[in-house]
Amino acid sequence: MMFCSVVALKVSAAASVFQHLTMAMELTSGCIYENSVQKTRKGADVDASPGEIYENPLVFQKEEKADMTTNPGEKPEERVSTATITTVMKKQETTISDLADENKHLILEIRNLTNQTEQLLVENKVLQNQTEQLLVENKVLQNQTEQPLVEKRSLSEQNKQLMEKTRILENQTAEMRKERDNLNWTLEVILTFENFPVKDFCPQRKCKPCLDGWIMLKKSCYLFNYESSPWKTWEQSRQYCRTKGADLVVIDSLEEQKFVSNRSSYYYDTCHGYWLGLREVNSNWTWVDGRIDTLKYWINGIYGTPGPYALLIPQKNYSENWDRVENTFLNRFICERDVLIKSD
Structure with missing residues (x-):
């Protein structure tokens, strides 16, 4: 121009x-x-x-x-x-x-x-x-680009839904595993009995964790023998517990030690107590489930006639109330067994 x-x-x-x-x-x-x-x-x-x-x-x-x-x-x-x-x-x-x-x-x-x-x-x-x-081609490319974006958003939404379904299924699976474990637990407890007392555990077809008269703590049921007489030796006490599908109590923690100490009441005199599932085997104090004791809640000094069996003395400091006594000494006892139905 x-x-x-x-x-x-x-x-x-x-x-x-x-x-x-x-x-x-x-x-x-x-x-x-x-x-x-x-x-x-x-x-x-x-x-x-x-x-x-x-x-x-x-x-x-x-x-x-x-x-x-x-x-x-x-x-x-x-x-x-x-x-x-x-x-x-x-x-x-x-x-x-x-x-x-x-x-x-x-x-x-x-x-x-x-x-x-x-x-x-x-x-x-x-x-x-x-x-x-070029503008037409660019428009075509934009449309082609928008289509994958729409598909991507759709896939993202589907992925979210699948993740939610997966989460629900995982929760359901966890619940089913828990139920399975609980059922296996119950089955093992039942198998500890020669004749499982269905009517005692499951009156009116509804089962309960512990029998009447037993006290539950976490996964265990405890039976405290409060009979006035006759009392039993360590061996007799263990045999009685076994007839109930249980055994003499095994203490695993300070919490359990406090629990049994608080429910062991005084009777007769200060030397009598409650048999524990603990005895001396090859110079090692061993529980009836085979584990060696590490808690050692023993009374300081000599309290009575020493022997190879452990006796819990009531009304003592719960960290120092175990006494070593002879099997011939007659006392009350504490039985322990697994709960029939495990709760979370």
């Missing part, structure tokens, strides 16, 4: 110069005409009419040229003026010719620019078509 503006300015300038030259030529012609008239007036017959004088200026010009060449009496100033006019006209003609050539050159440039403009318009049209095609 800028180049076209320059060309237009050049063409306008050329036209302006051409117009000025034309005006100059007209003025020059007028001057020539006027001089010829004047000379004609001087050399014409007096009887000639004014209309005849101005009738044909070209005739006067030709006569003037003839006079310049044939009239030796013509003044030098007149010959110099005619030569100057001729020189000026030749220069003007040269300028006009140059301007005409330049005009032709500018016309050619305009044509070239027009052709280039048309070519650029064609290329621009091609680019517009390509741009539109």
Whole structure:
């Protein structure tokens, strides 16, 4: 566009110069005409009419040229003026010719620019078509991109649902495992009996963890023998517990030690107590389940006649209330067994 503006300015300038030259030529012609008239007036017959004088200026010009060449009496100033006019006209003609050539050159440039403009318009049209095609392809790609995003969101939602279902199934599985473990536990407890007392454990078809008269702590049931008499030796006491599907108590922790101590009441005298499932085997105090004792809640010093069996003495400090006594000593006892139904 800028180049076209320059060309237009050049063409306008050329036209302006051409117009000025034309005006100059007209003025020059007028001057020539006027001089010829004047000379004609001087050399014409007096009887000639004014209309005849101005009738044909070209005739006067030709006569003037003839006079310049044939009239030796013509003044030098007149010959110099005619030569100057001729020189000026030749220069003007040269300028006009140059301007005409330049005009032709500018016309050619305009044509070239027009052709280039048309070519650029064609290329621009091609680019517009390509741009539109790219926009269409971009729209297709966007649609293709949105489709996977929609599918991804759908899959994410399905994944969340599956995760929720998985969590529910895991919880159900954990519950079923717990129930299975509890059932296996119950089965093992039942198998400890030669004849399982169904009516005692499950009156009205609803089972309970411990039999009546037993006290539950966590996973165990405890039977405290509070009979006034006759009491039993350690071996007799253990045999009784076994008939109940149990054994003499095995203490595993300080909590259990406190539990049995708090429920062992005083009777007869300070030397009597409750048999524990603990005895000396090969110089090691061993529980009836085979574990060696590590708690050692023994009474300091010698309390009674020492022996290889452990007896819990009531109303003593629970961390120091075990006594070592003989099997022949008759006492009460504590039985322990697993609960029939394990609670969480």
